[in-house]
Amino acid sequence: MHKALLVVEVFICILECLARDTIRAPDEDVTGTGWGALAALAQTCRTLSDPALDLLWRRLHGLEPIVRCLRGMDGGLYRRAMHVFSDEEWGVLQRYVPRVQELTVDKWSEEWSLKILRSLMFCTTPLLPNLRQLRWVCGQEADVVYIRPLLSPTITYLDVTFGYYDTGTALPFLQSCHRLCPNLNSIRFRYEHQHMATEVSRAICRAQNLESIDCGLIDVAAFTHIAQSLTLKSLSAWLPNDRSDRLENLRAMRDLAWHSSHDLVPFRNVKVINLHIEDLSFMIPLLQPHNQLFNNISLTFHVVPTTVILHAFFSALGSTPRQGSVRRVELRQLTTLDANIDRHYEPLIYDSLCPLLSFPHLRELVLELDNPVSLNDEELMMLARAWPRLEVFKINCRSGWRVHSSANPLTLKGLVSLLRLCPMLCELGLSLDVRDVPLPSIDPRALQVLDSPSSEAQQGPWGVRNTSVTLLQLSDSPIKDPALVATFLAEILPSLEAVVTPRTIMPMIVPPVHPAQPNLPIPFQNPLIPFQNPLIPFPNPLPPGFFGGAVSILRAPAGFKYWNLWSQVNEHLRKRAGHRCRRMTAMTGS
Template identity: 30%
Template sequence: MHHALEIQEIVFYIFGHCDQPSAGSAADLAALARTCRTFKDPALDVLWEKLPDLSPLARCLPEASCLSFSGEIEWDILRSYARRVRRLDALDGISRKSLKRLWKPLTTEPLFPNLRRLYFDYTHRATLLLLTPFPSLISLRVKVNKAPPLFEDSIKSFARTSPNLNILIIHGPGINMNHIDPTFICKWQNLHIVICPQISLDLITLVHLSCMPALTSLSFMLYRTMPDEVSTSSLIFSKLRHLSLNSELLDPISHLLSRIQLPVVAHFVASIRSCPSRQDLSSFLAGVQTSDPSYVPEARPTFGFRDLRPYMTFTNLRHINFNVACKVDLTDSELLTLASAWPRLEVLDINRGWGWNTQGGITPNGLLQLLQTCPSLRWIALVIDTRGYTTIPPSLPSLGLSMPRTLCIHALDSYIEAESVPAISAFLAGLIMPSSHFSLCAWERQGMAWLPNRVVCKVLWKDGCPHAIYSTRRYDKVV
């Protein structure tokens, strides 16, 4: 056996590819588990990682277990499999037989100590599932087709026994859950997503959620207007990007928006059942303006030549990828100094995920010298400085350059004006060799969404430049 197969992480990764939605995948993993001791645990971990329902676990116990308590040995076998379960999709319901087997007898230790995700339809028979502790659970999704009387008590108990939840989704089409006390949500201290479109959140719960440092998505119902004494300073959702509000009338939504701050919300949905009056619409628009102040992004440190210079010692580098939540400050001379140490460079990616957040960047002449210094370079992500670049450059083939047959340029958050489009397009057209593949894109990543001039610059790079390149010179493809 190869030594690499004795490393469990490698074996687990390989076996993960066996877990495909095919008829023989479970049998293959079971066979691997019986092959040798090295393969047993990784194969069983993959085999039991996701369960469509509880029936596979129930089948581990003898038939008599549903009528009487099982022996300790039988429960040890059951726990050896249950501890491997990471995700349970019980959306199609839980059979009564499965419940009888798994909760007789009730154990003092968690049956699923490593369960991370739990999705199921709530019925009266599923109450036991919410009364079971899941110490590692981070995601809960419950579909309530009808609200049984025990649902509120069981969800409150669940908040105490499963304290590490990040994602909470409780939904039920057409189900009225306004009687449920929402303060059970306050038991969780690190929520990222809260989707409860039929549950009305009170002021205490909203204040608690506004303190969540990682809350990015929120959906709930408004049955009544928030009290006037709400202070906007106590309801600042600093990281919230997705907000959905449901209400019978528009007025409660307008009132709430006038008392909360949503500095970075990117998606907002307000759903109402009755037709609003003109006055209601005016109040709503006024509330939106109040809740969405001009966003001033947090100051970012600057990343530059001094940070990259230590990597010049690696002279055989072919792929370089730096992505950090920082500004980037590089001049032509600094980039060329760096490139001189990497003559075999094929891929140069400098902060494609976040952009440079600068009006400057690398000039077209600097980009040309970079391609001369690194003739194998075929994939580039940097900011191109187009300020004042309005003069059509001379034909590049006359300079004796040999361009790669494939060239992809990500212009990131490069600022550009309409006056510079013809000149920069002529320059880029000169980089395209006959029968070559050339692609160009800019302003693509979410990390650049808040930067100024994003929409105009993206249109000019995406539509204006390729059209001008096509008019300037024939090419196989410009994306």
């Protein structure tokens, strides 16, 4: 053994890296060879002792390393069925399997794992007696029946992804998992078939003392049961959004608020809540009279909120008990912007966001709404002053701000103020009018005579320098001089790698049925799919056979006409980054 391995800290670090390699499949690892380190060591681990064995066996990706410890087990296992373990083989395995605490079975490891589990279906001895966390992701739902030998009272975390087709094989598992795993405190169920929602909802209601629930669609009864839990700390779920269910959902929310008391507050101990609901207004009754101390609230909904609803929601969220607890707020509304309807929604304005000024510890604010946004530099500065610890600030990166021409848009001066007041920012997405680049607040010639460690030199000519932001998301952002803007951004954001602007949604032709040739092939893309190349101009005149067709312009951020100029900004940023790398390489070489 190398002398360096005699240092316990070094040896432990190496073993940790080997063990960590078995958690998940490496990217683009088609053959699954990324777990060869543990599989190879498993054959020689008879020479290792604690704590090496505990670290090597703590996390397994599949059950292959287990059978590799047995004599005579080689690649031939792929070509034959797995036999039931003999008493002698069980004795060998008992040196290793009690050390396994986390297991992942997915498409990369399911062939070996399922073959082993089939041989253990009628075995009364648990294969992994100290298993704590189980992740099961198999392509065929029928394979979930083989999870039975792995379920034990020691499991506290269960993550199961079911197949798409509802074959009914998952039903026995869902009906019995609360008995087989009575100490479960965290569950994560993924399923695409809506018929699974009823059984998953019942399984959630049967489980006791759950602290974390992450699932898809559940019914109202399960949601009501979850809301009254005293142990739950984290919830992620979908509520039915069919037209017939909307009234029932709203009634359930109001009933929870109406029948609650100081001793029975809905979600009283929940810190993280992530809900997919129909309407943002459904949440207001749950927030208004209560004192839940949410740290992280994330809501996805369908109905575009009004200015009044937005203000009411933020006001309810900003009640006194929560002012020191909220760290993250995320609202995502599923877009309703389409090609044929010109919708006019009420704007998101400063007054709507004012209740959030009471959150001094806010770290993340993400809003993605179809509402246009109206904020100016002064209003942004007032918001930024209230959030000195803000790390993520993104508003309408997808749908754009669609600022009215009469409004005062945000400018680069507002960006400088935001970066100065929120020095911890690392993710940023908004709309800016960058046609006017502000003059430096510090004379660049003066910076040349200052010592490099001085604060002025480190802050740059505009008085601020953020090294955490690497990607800037901009929408509806008009630009005039790409080179000047790139220089400005590189000075205040020296780590910036690129500016992301929304790609085009070009005008689409919806052709009529050709009277002579009803199946005439269309020489363009499907009219429901936008053109991929943003630089291809719209054809004029229209091609033969398309006269009388409807020309539909899918709504796109207004700033897309500046997309080509922003591409030039990115080119300037890449060149500056290349020059900087070459300069650093030269300095290192000298």
